[in-house]
Amino acid sequence: MTIELENLGKKFRKEWIFRNVNLRFDTGKSYTFVGPNGSGKSTLLQVLIGVMPHSEGKVSYTLNGVEVSLDDIYKKIVIAAPYLELVEEFTLLESIEFHQKFKPFKDNITSHQLLDYLQLTPHKDKAIKNFSSGMKQRLKLGLAFYSEAPIILLDEPTSNLDAQGSAWYLEQIEKHTENRLLIICSNQPNEYTFCNNIVDIRDYK
Template identity: 50%
Template sequence: MLKISLENIGKKFKNEWIFRNLSFEFSRNEPIAIIGPNGSGKSTLMQALAGAIPINEGKITYSNQEKTIPDENWHELLSFSAPYLELIEEFTLAESVNFHVKFKPFQNGLSTSDFLQIIELEKHKDKPVKNFSSGMRQKLKLGLAFYSQTEVLLLDEPTSNLDQKGFDWYISQVEKAIKNKIVIVSSNEPKEYIFCEKHLNILDFKIKA
């Protein structure tokens, strides 16, 4: 079974530690919420978990059946959704989805057509992404993360730009994902992680240099 282990990790910018001495373990069927106020370092931790930025000390380990997975292979195992992640503006919705699945196929052989119905945007399949509203963009990012054939789901501020209908859709989809993925949610909105029994408060790991 896949696990993500943090051993006394720390990240700093210049002389300020964003977090330090952070040890934790993430596993399947146990969704975790990374909480803390805006600007506290939640997104920085999420990016470190994804291998997108380096840490300054400690160790992050992905392992399966006690066998360590090289960090250059982490991207094959995870899906990441965040408001700041970019989409290819010139692509239509259908082109965006088809491009994505070339690198990360959908689970259970899901077709592009069925996926567009699931994210409730099938009527916009030929519309360029640059003409999408912020809510439509966020729903696309979430849908790609939920349905990619990956074992780790990282959700940073998942319901940003979503209306109530979009939020209800998010909750229904994330509850399905919990059953077979490592799910980590970064948020300062309790409603976004209501399904997480365990919380990791980034403020508990704030140490000045």
């Protein structure tokens, strides 16, 4: 999977958040958008996948040399981000099974197997609204890592995770990102120490 940005720009009212972005992202590699809070990292991520419209330029997606339309790209993407809401009324097991209807899991993993991988089996019947922020983040990350999709997008991935959760995150990165395109938004170096492709959003102001 390849994503290409050509002279991409995003403007809110009269302010350019970023402009003249020319980048290419390829499967099998990881990329990290860095910059201070409010610099536009999350905005670039959302424009990149079509959640937010761009103001100028072009975003193109190709898979095995064949162009993928914007209407179909969502099938190729999984995302974990603090601003994405979970259905609070669902139990953990219901939340996993609901997600699975839209994005199947890798290697025919079952919902109960995923519970074990998330280390959350004892909480399978607990409502998401009663989860801690760290447990919710682990669920979001787990759904992203274990879904069958060639593109993984992670925004502030260790947000609300303790030291044990952060170690679990790095283990999942090692296990589940080979032969996939990984893009991270972060201003925490420990979240992307493995990544050699760093994009500083301030270079496109």
